[in-house]
């Protein structure tokens with residue numbers, strides 16, 4: 001790394017730590033607003049994993065599909081989705097004071113099933129309502 005690169009490197013590092021500190025002090029609503037729980041990975045398109053056969057025959061129209069590659073990227077995406085969902089669950093339950101409730105999983109599943117199609121903010125609001133009952 002040159003001198004200039006080091007400068008950029010440290011600047012990026014400071015900015016990243018700055019963000020991290022801000023995120024730690026944010027409540028779930030604010031985190032939702034900045035897309036903290038959004039999956040930043042790109043969902044793979046099947047077409048990106050299809051290619052023409054390279055056998056060299058002039059009449060070959062075979063199309064090959066790199067299934068392993070597609071599935072691997074899709075699995076990473078799903079894994080990230082699960083990670084973000086459980087992170088949201090942990091944060092949201094903590095925020096509404098249900099972290100130590102023995103029924104927290106059931107309560108969360110109910111709020112999730114009823115509200116997540118309208119967005120995570122709705123899930124949080126439903127959890128807030130439900131938390132009054134417990």
Ligand SMILES: [Zn+2]
Pocket residue numbers: 053054055056057060061062
């Ligand atoms: Zn071929």
